[in-house]
Amino acid sequence: MREASLKFLEELLAAPSPSGYEQPAQRVFRSYLAPFCSVTSDVMGNVFGCIEGAGENRPRVMLVGHSDEIGLQVRYVDDDGFLYFAAIGGVDPHITAGLRVHVHAAKGRLNGVIGKRPIHLMEGKDRDSVVKLEAQYIDIGATDKKEALEMVRVGDPITFAVTMERLANDRITCRGLDDKAGSFVVAEVLRRVSELPDKLAIDLYGVSSVQEEVGLRGGTTSSYTVKPDVGICVEVDFATDQPDVEKKHNGEVGLGKGAILPRGANINPVLFDLLSETAEKEQIPVQYTGIARATGTDANVMQISRGGVATALVKLPLRYMHTPVETLSLADLDSAVELLVAALKRITDKDVFVPR
Numbered sequence: 352m353r354e355a356s357l358k359f360l361e362e363l364l365a366a367p368s369p370s371g372y373e374q375p376a377q378r379v380f381r382s383y384l385a386p387f388c389s390v391t392s393d394v395m396g397n398v399f400g401c402i403e404g405a406g407e408n409r410p411r412v413m414l415v416g417h418s419d420e421i422g423l424q425v426r427y428v429d430d431d432g433f434l435y436f437a438a439i440g441g442v443d444p445h446i447t448a449g450l451r452v453h454v455h456a457a458k459g460r461l462n463g464v465i466g467k468r469p470i471h472l473m474e475g476k477d478r479d480s481v482v483k484l485e486a487q488y489i490d491i492g493a494t495d496k497k498e499a500l501e502m503v504r505v506g507d508p509i510t511f512a513v514t515m516e517r518l519a520n521d522r523i524t525c526r527g528l529d530d531k532a533g534s535f536v537v538a539e540v541l542r543r544v545s546e547l548p549d550k551l552a553i554d555l556y557g558v559s560s561v562q563e564e565v566g567l568r569g570g571t572t573s574s575y576t577v578k579p580d581v582g583i584c585v586e587v588d589f590a591t592d593q594p595d596v597e598k599k600h601n602g603e604v605g606l607g608k609g610a611i612l613p614r615g616a617n618i619n620p621v622l623f624d625l626l627s628e629t630a631e632k633e634q635i636p637v638q639y640t641g642i643a644r645a646t647g648t649d650a651n652v653m654q655i656s657r658g659g660v661a662t663a664l665v666k667l668p669l670r671y672m673h674t675p676v677e678t679l680s681l682a683d684l685d686s687a688v689e690l691l692v693a694a695l696k697r698i699t700d701k702d703v704f705v706p707r
C-alpha cells in the first residue's frame with residue numbers, strides 16, 4: 352500500500368467517530384479528498400466526494416462506506432465520580448471490562464478505565480457469567496460526582512483507547528475498521544479515478560456515511576440525496592478463518608484472499624456479474640458468499656431508496672468484528688480499490704441493470 356494512503360487510513364482510524372459523533376473522522380475524510388474532487392457535507396454529517404464524468408446520459412454511481420464506529424456514551428455519574436454508560440451500536444460486554452477508554456469531553460480527551468471487581472473477590476458462579484454493560488463503570492480518576500461533572504457531561508461519547516498497529520505480514524489491527532476500512536476504500540477509489548487520463552462515462556459520488564451502526568441512517572438519507580442509478584456499498588464481512596467462527600455460517604472466506612462479493616436479494620444480478628467478470632478479466636482476487644436476505648448494511652437501504660437502485664456489496668474480510676482488535680489484511684483493501692476502479696470503467700449505461 353502507498354505510504355500516504357496508509358497514513359490516511361491510520362488518521363481515519365485514530366479519529367473518534369461513534370455513531371452520532373462522527374465529525375472528527377469526517378474532517379479527516381474531507382481533507383484527504385479536497386485536493387482531487389469536490390466535497391460537500393449534509394445536515395446528517397454525511398460527506399460526499401463527487402467526480403463528474405463525460406458524455407450524455409451519464410449513470411449516477413454511488414459508493415458508500417460508513418465512518419461511524421461502535422462506542423459508548425456517558426449516561427450517569429454516581430456520587431463517587433464513576434461513569435455509567437450506554438452502548439453505541441453492538442458492543443460486546445465480554446470484552447469491555449479492563450479496557451482503557453477515551454472520553455471525548457468538551458474540553459478535550461480524558462483517559463479512563465472500565466473497572467472490574469478483582470477475581471479473588473468473585474464467587475464461583477460470577478466467574479462464569481458476564482457482567483452486564485449497564486453494571487459496568489468507568490473510572491476517570493475523579494474523587495466525587497462534582498469533580499467528575501466538571502470534566503464530563505452526560506452524553507459525551509467514549510471510544511476504546513487503541514490505535515492502529517501492524518501485525519505480521521500485511522495485517523493491521525484497530526478498533527473501528529468496521530467500517531472506516533470501507534470509507535477508506537471509497538476515498539481511494541475517488542483518488543484513483545481523479546488520476547485517470549480520461550473521464551469516466553459516469554458521475555461518481557463517494558460517500559462517507561454516518562449512523563450505520565444505529566440503523567443505517569446516514570445511508571438512507573445520502574442515497575435519497577445522491578439519487579443513484581447504481582450503488583455499491585463497501586463494508587466489512589466476517590472472515591471465517593479464525594478458530595471460533597464456523598465456515599458453515601458465512602462460507603469459506605479469509606484474510607488476504609481479496610474482497611468478498613455476495614449474491615442474493617440485496618444484490619442486483621447484472622451488477623454482480625459486472626463485478627465478478629471484471630475481477631476475472633483483470634485477475635483481481637475475489638471471494639464469494641451468499642446472503643439470502645436483506646443485508647444489515649447500507650446496501651439494504653440504498654437498494655430500496657426511491658424507485659430502487661441497482662446495488663452491490665464489496666465486502667472486506669475482517670476478524671473479530673466489533674471488538675477493539677478488529678484485524679484485516681491491507682492487500683484486501685488494495686485489491687478492493689483495484690476492482691472498483693476497473694468496474695466503474697465498465698459502467699456506461701444505466702438501463703442494462705434492469706434484470707430481464
Ligand SMILES: [Zn+2]
Nearest residue numbers: 529530586587
Ligand atoms: Zn459496518
